[in-house]
Amino acid sequence: MTATLLFGLDVDLAGDDPIYRQLRAAIIEAIESGVLPPGEPLPSSRSLAERLSVSRSTVNLTYQELVAEGFLVAKERVGYAVHPDLDRPQSDDEPRRVDWVNRVVDYGDFLIHLRKPHGHQGQPYPFVVGAPDPELFPTADWTRALRATMADEHLPALIHDHTDADDPLFVEQLCREVLPARGIEATPDEILVTMGTQNGLRLAAASLVHPGDRVAVENPGYPDAAHIFIRAGAELVPCPVDNQGVLLDAADDISLAILTPGHQYPTNVTLSVARRRQLLARADIDDLIIIEDDHNSELRHLGQPVASLKSLDRSGRVVHLGSFSEYFGPGLRLGYVVAEPALIAKMRDIRRYDLRHPPGLITRTMALFIERGDHARALRRFRNAIRERWEIAVAAVPEHLEWAMAFPAGGASLWLPGPYELDATALIDEAAELGVFIETAASCFLTDPVPNHIVRLGVSGLPAQSIEPGIERLARAAKRQMRSHK
């Protein structure tokens, strides 16, 4: 078959594609180029089939599909014609742009400006809070777990939907190996798998906040938690933090409290046993629900990790949020909630509409990682490495900086209130010139005036031998900053 003149176009039906597809493409081209204008009748299938030496059913199939796609209309007894409403693809009118700024929903809350120094990677002294150290990542064990996960027996867990029930192997490993270390005994119906603690906070807020509910939060505290609950309609009640943890005494009429009892974010203070007991007694009296963000609880460097608040909870009013981000870094996005079954069911329902469920690849790999003892080993190694860095930092701070140092028993960062004349925001830039990357504490405060003399020093993101030289440079930068403003 050679090229044929069809609707004024040169059509070659000799390609490898089925004839009906080539014919379809030719007709669409004729319509889009304007050769066949809207309303124009097409030749009958009989005459076109003869002209092209193809079967009549091929032409009919093509016409029918073009009707279904809206290029053609079928007119009874008359045959086919180009759709009368079909304009050319590009109109010459100016398109009407969307005014996105006024179109999107305004949540009315302030923006978080963390001033996380970007570009700290590859710098000599990155004291960035929460920055993971690739050197501490359990690459070999995790690679082995990934390989085990790709065995045929695990494939269904990777590809199937887990909307109504989480990966059973992962939940089993949580109950058996992970939660007991936090003093928690739980059954599978008390567990929901999340995309990390942040996701657990979102699901708790969407499940528990009725508009106008008063919610106690720590001040200073985790700014993302504050935003999540504001967006859910809560009225925040900021509560002060001292060396025994948060004080809720002045928080009246609250229905929820969002707390970090293990190591308070950002000060790392552990909520004292006396306060834990007072809190739980009050919770029963006031019908208060407590969200326990178990932030960095494993990173206790003096004494043993304190058991979780959930482990003391006899009324089922503590909602425990855990994650694997401590040693894995924030990139993994895997966590869990432990709470009463009725609340877990509600959170699962909300999770369904948010994202269905966390990826099966990650839950199954972590299940095998835990089962092989890799998780316990990775956590131990990570804790030891962080403890070494933390001890060096704790010794170096009084040596080089004559600042007050809150001295909690653990964590992966130090909370350093400098002299009141320190401008910590200006210090960020001053220190960066010496290769030292720090954060201020300003974004953690919810009430005015926001202090600007406090530095947060993360110790997880740089090797042990860099810590003292880094702190020595920070001290130089701080002196320079304060001198320049006298």
Next chain:
Amino acid sequence: MTATLLFGLDVDLAGDDPIYRQLRAAIIEAIESGVLPPGEPLPSSRSLAERLSVSRSTVNLTYQELVAEGFLVAKERVGYAVHPDLDRPQSDDEPRRVDWVNRVVDYGDFLIHLRKPHGHQGQPYPFVVGAPDPELFPTADWTRALRATMADEHLPALIHDHTDADDPLFVEQLCREVLPARGIEATPDEILVTMGTQNGLRLAAASLVHPGDRVAVENPGYPDAAHIFIRAGAELVPCPVDNQGVLLDAADDISLAILTPGHQYPTNVTLSVARRRQLLARADIDDLIIIEDDHNSELRHLGQPVASLKSLDRSGRVVHLGSFSEYFGPGLRLGYVVAEPALIAKMRDIRRYDLRHPPGLITRTMALFIERGDHARALRRFRNAIRERWEIAVAAVPEHLEWAMAFPAGGASLWLPGPYELDATALIDEAAELGVFIETAASCFLTDPVPNHIVRLGVSGLPAQSIEPGIERLARAAKRQMRSHK
């Protein structure tokens, strides 16, 4: 050192643990058992150190830590005592339970009851919609990509935070390899990575729905999309679907439309070219925003895949949602949004508080999978396999079931309206007895009366040779069901 009687308890300080930890444990035990009641003074550090033959600083360190934890209080000049507010850990009072049913937020929408037949795995004829077939999973290629991902150079992408910017390699591969196949040219600031289409719908709803906004949805349509927009405060406007796709003509005063133009969910009809053009023209006039859920668009079995609606969008008012769930199954949870930069920024902000970001492990592995050509190959193989199954099903239905069959040009399921006397809900159980698992279409309808004579037949979850025997059995079950109700 041998066992010593301390506070009436037999204490052995001979273990491997540091002395201060053993001493700490002994004091806590004495407090918790009631041997040391609240308010009780402790021996001075000097006298205790002498009694235990340990250094005085060890005793002081222990006392100070116990103060920080709230077990003890330090009284000036007097020494240490048990915290006066410290009650025994277990009170005998009955704990006050939480009334969760009345405590959690009621979203006021009806529940989705999909009647997805559980336990269909391992059954001979699982015609379950959206069920992935492990046989079609690209195990070898994906395993290779996972291994490549664990190379040192990719580790930072796995463990670091991606809240403010998605994995650049994945975004690059989307722009270069994936979107052009859908007719879309996009820059990185027009892309947000999601946890799949469901997550994209949630982020679009949270960004764009103001309470009371009228939102057009397809009827029948995707029930989860309806719920997501109801929960965001939308008033739904259900729009009918015919053989050219959805008809929005009767939907007045709408500000948003949620559509599946490629293959309509659940009928698989492709939105005709004429309707696409009308829709975009109207969108400009009414300042309408269109959410394009690109559901199953690659699975076109007759003709070529139709280009996306986004590819025709000159005003930036189409928000395109894609995913990798087609061949990967729903378990992977990876998708993307393509939209104007201002909207992408808003959605990224909401994503931050929901879950921070999708896991780096998955975005980086998929980036390498695409880069190696594995994605294109997997999609082609999957499409061919589904086409074969679909063609068998399309031929078998008229042979065994004398039902009307909507005949769209693609998809991974058939939409089969049976005779009006069919009770499709009863048919589920009747068919299950013959090993055949089906779904009804009832959950896809938003308006009363909900038809109960339509069956959905997924073809992705069972091998080609099972399809005709399964349909033959389904026909038998249907005859039996209709006979039993006469």
